[in-house]
Structures are given as structure tokens and as C-alpha cells.
Amino acid sequence: MAQPQPSALKFTTHSALRQRLLLATLTGTPLYVSQIRSNSLKPGLTSAEFSLLRLLDNVTNGSFFEISVTGTSFLYKPGLINGNNGKPITHVLPETCTRGVTYYLEVLALLAPFSKSAFSVTFTGGVITSATSNGDTSVDTFRTAFLPPLTKFGIERNIECRVLKRSCGFPGAGEVSFVHGHQVRLPPTLHLTTPGRVKRIRGVAYCVGVSANNNARMIETARGILNPFIPDVYVFSDVARAQIVPGDYGKEGAATKGVQGPRAGGRTKKVGVGFGISLVAETATGCVYAVDTIAAPAEPAEDVGKRAAWMLLHEIEMGGCVGRISLLPMLTMMMMGIEGDVGRLVVGKETIGKELVEGLRDMKQVFGAEVGMREADGDGVLLSVVGRGVGNVGRKLA
Template sequence: MSGSQSSKVLKFSGHGYLRQRLILATLSGRIIKINKIRSEDNDPGLKDFEASFLRLLEKVTNGSTIEINYTGTSILYKPGVITGGKIYHECGTSRGIGYFLEPLVALAPFSKQPFDLTLTGITNDNTDISMDSMRTVTLLQLKKFGIEEGLELKISKRGSAPLGGGEVNFKCPIIRSLKPMQFTDEGRIKRIRGIASCTRVSPQNANRLVDSARSVLNRYIPDIYIYTDVYKGEESGKSPGFALNLVAESTTGVLYCSEQAALSGETPEDIGSRTAKLLLNEISKGGCVDSLNQWLILLLMVLGPEDVSKIRIGKLTAFTIQYLRDIKDIFDVTFKIKLDTTNNSLLLACVGVGYINYSKKTT
């Protein structure tokens, strides 16, 4: 990228897609300005969780400068170097830990030192991706690009909403460059796995979650195993709650996931059957990556070597469509999108920018 291009300030407006724009700016070295952050609201400007995410971004980088105007409705972000290392961050209880960790998964492989990140807060809620889905699905997307050894997400304490009290540790190795990826064969679903977790409620709730999900899924496939994960005492956080995470795996290694956490007054039976139906809905969309993880696969394809990477996607989410626009603005990479009329899926291909992590010495 030429000096003049990288020093030109890219402008965005609104609070939507804030994290992805900050991550893309960090990876590309582009300076960005985001205006009109809830400027029309009664409570204008950044929310506490967004300010907390900016603080976390400062912790994992060196030399980043963030200028926020008096009302909090405008940010100027000049990215520094991704440094990683051992970091501790309290995520609070306004949003789940997933809000903070999910975008950092894209930064971690390109760091100076391997990430060893401890985050505290809510591990399962219905707003942000749960730690179970991140561990069983999101991190496995990185393996397709050659990031494997030492990749780990450990849930040491679970924390249900609203008070949280959970704690996780994320470790990620660093690499010099990614491998190209071609992934267009969906295969057939061969098994379903899951985790039924509960904190500060009767362990029987976990068994009820399992039975309820199985009653829906048994009609679809026989190979189902749902683990029960019951946390007690110190490790069970500060609020009672239960949640279910389901993952379907195909013969070619495609992973589809669904998850739900209980809201007040809901029974394990409600959660079990709803999560199972959401999983079947996710499978029916097809493609080689589920809705939650489209953005990550596409971003890693862009950062890949100057070679063609290709992925089959069932249906693009609104979030992914905006992500593709932001990738075009920041990295100047356009995807070629072709409709496969045999099953109405989309084939997306791009040539990577040949991103290199110069902090990682070649061995």
C-alpha cells in the first residue's frame, strides 16, 4: 500500500460495524474516522462496552492512538503494531465476552508475540457469540489457513447473564503468512455434537436440555452426542442460568452451529427445542461456513497469499454484506460472486493481498 494511500483518512459514519472497522484498520494500517456515533440519540456517543473494546484494542497493540471527541460521537483511530502477549481485561456485563474476543481472533495470528488473553464477564447470552461456539467452531476456521499449533480457548469459569463472573483464556500462535483456501464441497451431515451447560441451577436442567434437543434432532440423524457441563461453586459465576450449544459436522469438515441461553422464565425444554430447530435452519442454508463465521473466513481469504481462495456460502448475512463493502474500502479487494443454480448457494472467490506478519521471523 502506498504511503499516500495509507495516510489518507477513511471516513465512516454510525455506530454499526464499529468493531470490524477498527479491526480492518488495524490490519491494514489505515487511519479511520467514525462520525455520527448515535448522534441523534437521547444518549449520544459511545456506549461503555464500545469504550471498553477500544481500551482492549490499545492493550493488544503498541502505538495506536484513539481520539474521541467531547460528546463521544466521533473517533479518530490511528492503528499501531499488533503486539499481543499476556493481557488481562474485564469485559463488564453490558455485553458478553464474545463481543470482545470475536474480532480479536482475526488480529491474533499477526501479532508480535503469541496472544495469551484472559477475559472476564458473561460467557453465554443471546446477544453475542458464546465461548462454546468460539471454541468449537470459530477457532477451527483458522486451521483451514494453517493456524493450528497452540490454538486454545479455555473456559475456566462460566458466567451467565446478567451478572457474569465467567473467565476464559485465549491462546493463539503467530504465523508469518496464511495458506490459500479452496472450500466448496459441503458434504453431508455426519454427526451432531453439543454442550448443555448450567450455572447455579439444578444439574437436572442440563439433562432436560439434552433430551429436548434430541427429541427434535433424532428424526434427522442418529449420531448425536450432547455433553453436559455443570459448573459449581466459584466456577459457576454470579448468576443462575443454562444454555445449549449445538454443532453439526459434515463429511468434508463443514461446521454449522446454533446456540441459545435461557431468558427469565424459560424452561430447558424451550431452549432445547429452539436451539435444535435453529441448527436445522442453519444446515438448510447450506454452504461451507455457517452464518456466524462468514466474516472471518472472508477476511482471512483477503489476507491470504496472492493466489485465488474460494468458498461456498449458503446465504450472505446482512453483516457479511457490509463486511464485504468495508473490505473493499479498506483493502481494495473485491470478491467475485457467482450463483450456483443447482442449490442456490454462492461461490465467492478473491485474490489475497499477500499479508505478511513481519514480526514473525522465518525459521
């Protein structure tokens, strides 16, 4: 006798869409989302969100999507996470994509540990490797601040994220390779209550299609602010060339034009030109705080370095054992851990905001469990998470 299918979770609007798709895929729960930008001049899913659905389809087996004609609602029935059976995947982002590539990488980093096979995904097309105005971090911050906290759950081997082509800002034309070959059955229970003192600061200053002098100016200004607090500050400089693309690249409908269009006339342009900086502070207990910023049009490099340094100091002042960038992913991993075990995590009071509260509400609806909160010693909040024992379905016999 066939087992009854679980009823679909129902959400409205595009708010926290990525988080809801991630939770549904990890738990195998059907998801129905409606009223997606229904009152907007451009209703329905954006090109970046459509691309995310295609990516989930590529890394799972048996997923089912039913999208309305207008794109304002869809039904998603997730399949088994198999990473395309370990075979390499080339995912082409649309030229009109305004989200950074970390919008997709952060999803893969949480799906890969629970996959049946290793992940190997290469992103091409409209790839933006820098930070964006949408709140996406750069690939450098993802590599140095998003992945390291996951080592607390024993996820640390055969993981690599490489920037093959840099692109700073919209429209993007970069290329990024992500390989993840460490799968787990169940994440271990985490007890992280001691933030520790900052012992070193690292970072990456990057520029694309502009003078390398911008990197030196950003680094000098940032170090001038940070060195009085800690002497161990090192920021790496990465200089890249701008990508040459057709003149109509990134415009609506340009990708579907034939050879008779502007692309056949030989007109080209440089895209992804700009510069930015990523800074990461690491404590003696392995906790990390990270910030990321990019230069606005005609903004001096000194202002960018100064803003990044003060942002990092503010992030450190918030305290806690985990920064805002990786807080929700850490709580998601803790809730998927050993059933009945209680994990504990201390966070700063200022890190508890609207995004975290909405994420916890979604986790309660998906997992059926709440996160306990109480004041910790000092200026912090102790979060208690009961594991639900979801784990890796594809590795039950491993």
C-alpha cells in the same frame, strides 16, 4: 525522507464498529468514525466499545486514539500487533458490559495469527460467557465453531480457550482465558466448494446457579428431534455455581463508589444465573454449522432444547461450506492471503444478508478489492476472493 501517512478511512454511526476496527488494525489503516449515537439519549461509545478500544491498545504497540469529549467520534491510528510482546494480559471488562466475551474473543482470534508474539489474555470483571440478546455467541460455540474453520488456513497449533468461571446473562462475573501461539506470515489460498454431508453433532448444555436437571431436559429434547436424522449426537453437560458479588454490582457508577457505599454493608447477590445450549454439526469435509440459544425468563428447559435443535436443522438446510457465525472472518482471512491468488468459497443463498453485504462493503473500502459472486452447483453461491497479500508485518523476515 519520511513516508506519507495514509489518509484515514471515514465512517459514520456505530454500525459494524468492531469489524471496522478489526480491518483497520490488520491493515494498519487510520480510521475516523463520527456520529456515534449522536441522536440517542445516551450518546457516544458504550462501556463495551470503550473496553474494546482499551483491548486493542493492549495488544498493539504504538496505537493512537483521539476521542471526542462526548464520545460521538474518534480517530484511531493502529500500531504494530505484538500481543504485549508475549506477556500475559489481564483485561477487566466493565461491570455494565452487556456484550458477551466472544465480542472480544472473535477480534483476538483474527488478530493473533498476524501478531509478532503469542497472545495470552485473561478476561475478568463483567464477563458473560453465554449467548446474549445482542447476537453474541457463547464461549462454547466460539471454541467449537469459530476456531475450527480457521484451521483451513493452517492456524491450529498452541490455541486454547478455557472457561474458568461461567456467567450466564447480564450482569456478568465470569472469567475466560484465551491463549493463541500460532502466528503465520500469509494465509494460504482457500478452495472450499464441497460442503459434504453431516456426520456428527456435538454440543454443550450449560447451567449456572440452577438445577442440573435443566441440562438433562434440554439434551433429551434436542436429541429427540435430531436422532431421527443422525444417530451420532452427543451433548456435554456443564454445571457451574453462580458468582457471588456485591449488592450494587453492575449498576451505573457502582464500581467507583468508596467503601462507605453499599459494598461495605455486606450485602451480596448471585449473578449470571441461567442456562442455555450450544449445538455444532460437522460434515465429512470439515465444514461446521453452529447455533446457540439461552433460556428466557421462566422458559422451560424443553422449549430451549427444542428451539436449539430446530435452529440447527435450519442452519444445515441453508447449506454452504461455512456457517453464518464464521463467514465474515473466513472472507477476511481469504482477502489477506497471497497476493493475486483467487480463493473460492461456496455459501448458502440464505446466508447472504444485510450483515454480510455491509461487511463486504467495508472490506472493499479497506482492501480496495471486491468479492465476486455467481451461482454454484445446487442451491449455493460461489464467492471468489482475490488475495491482497497483507499478511503479518511483524514476521517479514521469519
